[in-house]
Amino acid sequence: MFGLVFGLANGFVFWLPRTAWPRFVVAVAYLSMRRKVPQDLMAFLKDAHEHRGVLRQVGPVYQFRHIDLQRHLAQQQP
Known part of the structure; x- marks a missing residue:
């Protein structure tokens, strides 16, 4: 169980900020709330x-x- 939690935390800390996906999700959510997309x-x-x-x-x-x-x-x- 510790290995799974450590692996997921490591992925979020090191991998996620280096991809465009989180920024894309935030931008689409923001723009759809403002009815721009x-x-x-x-x-x-x-x-x-x-x-x-x-x-x-x-x-x-x-x-x-x-x-x-x-x-x-x-x-x-x-």
């Missing part, structure tokens, strides 16, 4: 990729297929 962001991105053809997937990253759409969405709103 859909609550199920990954399902939204998957739908935009597979069914609507707006995004392409390059490895673990989604990219816009059309540069004009990317520029339009990147503009600052007043």
Whole structure:
């Protein structure tokens, strides 16, 4: 039992801060509470990729297929 607890604690202390996953979870939770992104962001991105053809997937990253759409969405709103 001690080995399991020690292993999990070691993983949280040394491995978790080095990944992007915790920051991603916090950012999605914060943005969904403020209604800036859909609550199920990954399902939204998957739908935009597979069914609507707006995004392409390059490895673990989604990219816009059309540069004009990317520029339009990147503009600052007043």
